[in-house]
Amino acid sequence: MDFRTDLALERRDIYRKANQIENEIPGVESEELQEGENIYITKVKILDKQGEEAIGKPAGTYVTIDIKNLKMAAEEEIEKAAVSVNRELQDIISKHIEPEDDILVVGLGNLAVTPDSLGPKVVQDIDITRHLLKYAPQYLEENARPVSAIAPGVLGTTGIETQEILQGIIENVKPKMLIVIDSLASKSIERISSSIQIADTGIVPGAGVGNARKELSQNTLGIPVIAIGVPMVVEAATIAADSLDLFIEKMQKQAKSNDFLNKLRDEDKYSAIKEALVEEKFDLIVTPKEIDDLIENMSSVVARGINKSL
Numbered sequence: 001m002d003f004r005t006d007l008a009l010e011r012r013d014i015y016r017k018a019n020q021i022e023n024e025i026p027g028v029e030s031e032e033l034q035e036g037e038n039i040y041i042t043k044v045k046i047l048d049k050q051g052e053e054a055i056g057k058p059a060g061t062y063v064t065i066d067i068k069n070l071k072m073a074a075e076e077e078i079e080k081a082a083v084s085v086n087r088e089l090q091d092i093i094s095k096h097i098e099p100e101d102d103i104l105v106v107g108l109g110n111l112a113v114t115p116d117s118l119g120p121k122v123v124q125d126i127d128i129t130r131h132l133l134k135y136a137p138q139y140l141e142e143n144a145r146p147v148s149a150i151a152p153g154v155l156g157t158t159g160i161e162t163q164e165i166l167q168g169i170i171e172n173v174k175p176k177m178l179i180v181i182d183s184l185a186s187k188s189i190e191r192i193s194s195s196i197q198i199a200d201t202g203i204v205p206g207a208g209v210g211n212a213r214k215e216l217s218q219n220t221l222g223i224p225v226i227a228i229g230v231p232m233v234v235e236a237a238t239i240a241a242d243s244l245d246l247f248i249e250k251m252q253k254q255a256k257s258n259d260f261l262n263k264l265r266d267e268d269k270y271s272a273i274k275e276a277l278v279e280e281k282f283d284l285i286v287t288p289k290e291i292d293d294l295i296e297n298m299s300s301v302v303a304r305g306i307n308k309s310l
Contacts, residue, residue, distance in 0.1 A: 006184035006229055007197055008044045008062035011055045014187070027051025038068040038077065039084055058217070060201035063088045070194050073297050078304070085196060085305025089226070092200050093177065093309060096224040101176035102130065103310060104169065105149040106216075108162060108182040108205050115232040115287040118299055119181040120151035125303035127310070130173075147310050148173060162205060163214035163221070170221060178225045180216055181302060185285070186231030187238050192287070193294035196230055196302065203227035228306075230298050233285045 005011060015025060024030060027050035033041040044062045046055055065088065067081045097103075105126050107119030130148040132140055152158070152165045166178070180203055186192065202217025202225035217225050288294060 005187040007064060007186055007191070007195065007231065008046070008055055008057050008199070009042050009064040009197075010187050010191075011057065012044055015054050025051065025054050027054060035084060036080065038070075039081065040066040040068075041084065041088070042066070058201040060199060061092065062201075063092070063198040065196040065198070066191070067194055067196070067301075070297055070301070078297060078300055081196075081301045082304035082308065085198070085228075085301060086308035088198050089179075089228070089305060089309040092198060092226055096200065096226075097176045099143065100145060102146040102148070102174065103177050103179060104166075104173060104175035105147065105306060106162075106166065106178055106180045107149070107151040108154075108180060108203075109151075110154045110157070111151070114291050114295060116154075116183050118183045118230055118232060118295055118302070121295060121299035122181045122303045122306070123149045123151045125299065125307075127307045145310050148175065161214050163216055166216065166221060170223065175223065177223055178216070178221065179228065179306060180225055181228045183232040184229035185233050185235070187234065188231075189234055189239060191231045192234065193230060193232060193291075193298050196228065196298075199227045199229075200224065201227070203229065228302055230302065232291065232295070233287045236286055239286060 005014075012025060012028060012030065015021070027046065027048045029045040029047060031043040033043075035041065042064045044055075044064070046052055046057060046059045046062070048059060052059055065081070065084050067077075067084075070077060070081060073081075093103075105123060107121070107123035109116040109119040111117045111120040126147065126149045128147055128149055129140055129144050130146040133144060133146050150165075150169065152160075152162050155161060158165070169175075170178075182203060182205060184197065186195070202215060202219075202221075204215045214220065216227075
């Protein structure tokens with residue numbers, strides 16, 4: 001599976017297409033829901049080793065929330081999306097810890113690099129309660145959960161692996177769960193800042209762009225890790241392949257039927273395009289020109305969703 005994508009949903013679809021599977025992949029379960037006109041939810045559950053090998057991700061639950069028209073979102077659309085995030089996140093949290101247990105929210109990424117700034121921006125808007133429960137409990141609701149947060153930076157600026165930083169915090173603060181937010185890579189242009197993946201399997205930071213760091217998961221940190229990710233970049237080869245698909249569709253509409261175009265559409269264009277770009281050293285990772293606005297919209301959705309759920 002050569003596509004650079006962090007989304008289990010996309011990896012499932014790639015495997016289905018490559019192996020000409022119409023129904024469900026062995027070892028994988030899927031469920032699709034629609035909320036209103038603009039929100040679509042897909043739950044992919046990887047059940048066993050066979051499912052892990054097919055999808056290329058650890059066994060667990062991966063919820064993808066696709067939100068149409070979020071790029072030009074008004075307040076109402078942002079709030080609706082946050083409600084969906086809240087519900088799906090609450091469902092996963094409740095399966096792992098108790099309502100009063102401490103949670104640490106971790107914003108991965110680099111605040112100085114816009115496509116990678118989602119995590120730190122979300123952390124800025126999280127409602128922090130851990131210190132208030134200790135020093136000013138009268139200002140909190142009776143059943144408030146202890147919540148703390150950190151944006152640990154990136155290896156290139158700190159010289160410390162994020163996993164090492166979090167191990168030290170967990171040892172001293174003793175949270176029962178981590179919620180980790182990060183920017184992701186997708187194989188689809190339309191998913192940029194329009195999809196949210198929530199997974200209970202942790203995350204390998206940087207894996208989607210070929211810069212994998214140490215894994216953040218229950219296996220490495222000793223407590224459950226929920227990962228919330230939003231696609232913010234795609235490969236140049238993906239854009240070229242998607243653009244060619246759009247071109248073929250346009251030609252087919254005009255010509256009604258064309259054997260050459262049908263054959264071209266069915267071929268694996270991505271691999272051929274990627275190979276050509278790598279040879280010419282043009283294997284780029286690309287983000288939209290309006291990325292500043294997209295980050296602001298999505299960081300608001302994710303932060304609100306987390307705050308509601310906690």
